[in-house]
Amino acid sequence: MELVLSIAIGIMTSCGVWLILRPRTYQVIIGLSLLSYAVNLFIFGVGGVKANVPPILGSDDPSILADPVPQALVLTAIVIAFATTALFLVVLLASRGLTGSDHVDGRNEPK
């Protein structure tokens, strides 16, 4: 399971990095979203990958419990990433409206 998780994080990160280096604003925003998914999974992973175990007390042996802190961190990170992505979308639209182009520098490329 660790292998699958790390491959998934790796693929999403590399796609995300490639996309944020692209010149179109829409590609950048998709890239940022992919990166934030990858980061969320990564935070989840640092707590140790465990399946079907509760994150709260229910047993005297802490080794069979999932670490609750990364889950709390992920929750906060998801909320913040969601809000900032929404804000970025608004700026993207404003830029599109003001410059008439979806290039990140607001210029039309000669083809």
Add this chain to the structure above:
Amino acid sequence: MSGWSHHLIVAPILIPLIASALLLFIDERRRLAKAMVSLASAISLTVIAFILFRIESGPNGFEGVYLVGNWSAPFGIVLVLDGLSAMMLLLTALLAVSALVFSLARWHAVGAHFHSMFQLLLMGVNGAFLTGDLFNLFVFFEVMLAASYGLLLHGSGPLRVKAGMHYIAVNLVAALLFLIGVSLIYGTAGTLNMADLAARIPEIEPDRRMLMEAGAGILGVVFLIKAGMWPLCFWLPTAYSAASAPVAGIFAIMSKLGIYVILRLTMLLFGEGPSAGFGAPVLLYGGMATLIFGIVGVLASQALGRLAGFSVLVSSGTLLMVLGINDGAVSSGALLYLVSSTLTISAFFMLIELVERGQDAGANVLAVTMEAYGEADEEPENEEEGVTMPGTMAVLGICFAACGILLSGLPPLSGFVAKFAMLSAMMGTGSIGVPPTAAIWALVVLVILSGIAALISMTRVGIRTFWSSIEGTVPRVLVIEIVPVMFLLALTLALTVQAGPAMQYMDTTIRTLSKPSIYIDAVNNALPIKGVKAGTEGE
């Protein structure tokens, strides 16, 4: 610190939060009411920051640990007030009052929710200065950034939207790096509380330590982006010069926030023990590169806004280099420089807007970079009411000259005192006590060069603006616009007059910082208040 005054520590976060919430209920048309609430919040922040500053500079020293939610340290959320954070809180509050008063003349009315965002920015900045754990640092950082996105776009216009988009994209990536760094540190050390983390670092096994250091390095990149270290700084001059004047004025503290966190974390986590000195070469050489980039930028800029933007980089570069040397006496000089340069740059950003108001569009064509400015359509007309400043050009000229003197570090203002303190410590009269090395010599040369570059550029721009302006149009400047600028410059004068006590305070601060055990013990020994049930915490 006991009784009610202990609760003052949380006030710099709560007051702007409540104020920004209150401001949402006031209709956008009732500008006066909004301005009053906002200003009242900023002034009370200044008073509280001043009280906290007095307590910290008093004989009792370090006692300011506040347990939010009444849980004891490594488990609950802590706020920690020490000499450094008290100083930064006061600096933030002073900049905030000046920027707010400045904005009342026209800028607060050019878009919606200016005051709410401004208060949230203050909350984020204050929270980041006070927090004692890494994840809350992330949360406060995001609060600050979210507010700064809105503020940067305040006033709108193609230039701001473009600069804002770059700024937001860069900072979103930085936020993701922040999360990666924090989670790596959590994964290896098992804690996010800074004091607990510092105490646990010696216990981490070597193979995990590498991972922890990698996490700290990634975390460092985030703050270096904020502070503007080369090559992470290309967004900064554009964003800062595109922002409206009062916003740029308060943004001056944000790049110093990056410096603050780096100073705090390197002194606390990597001051002593097996990971001592981690990252110092990066700061030293990165700082040098930033300073060189800043010097070239200052010399090359023709528009005043970009000149100020590059001055931010010069200031950051100098501070980063000094943090890289990590020597007590030099660092305390650097803290004085931090305060002085922040006040100067903030005043300069606001002054620029007043000076450029006098230049007509034709004069702007002369400067290549000024072409990008499409200000004609974004400034509201007949918004101005109130008393205009008599002898405008003379007052503006004096303020401009003062900024030039401060930026280049000439006597008699505090820029000189700060640079002198740093240079004399570097030259071996300080606690180094050994002949300066090649790196130190390079540093001395660069600091002096940066002063010369600032002097050349400010003289050139000053002559063009004040002496050889052909049109001779005198800008219409209101009293409430020039007073904040003069207030900030007067503060640097006060800092010069009181240089002795100020340096003493910086020395004490650095000495406290260089003993992490003081911080760690203070946090770990903080006891929950008895008889009060610990509340439930949650994000």
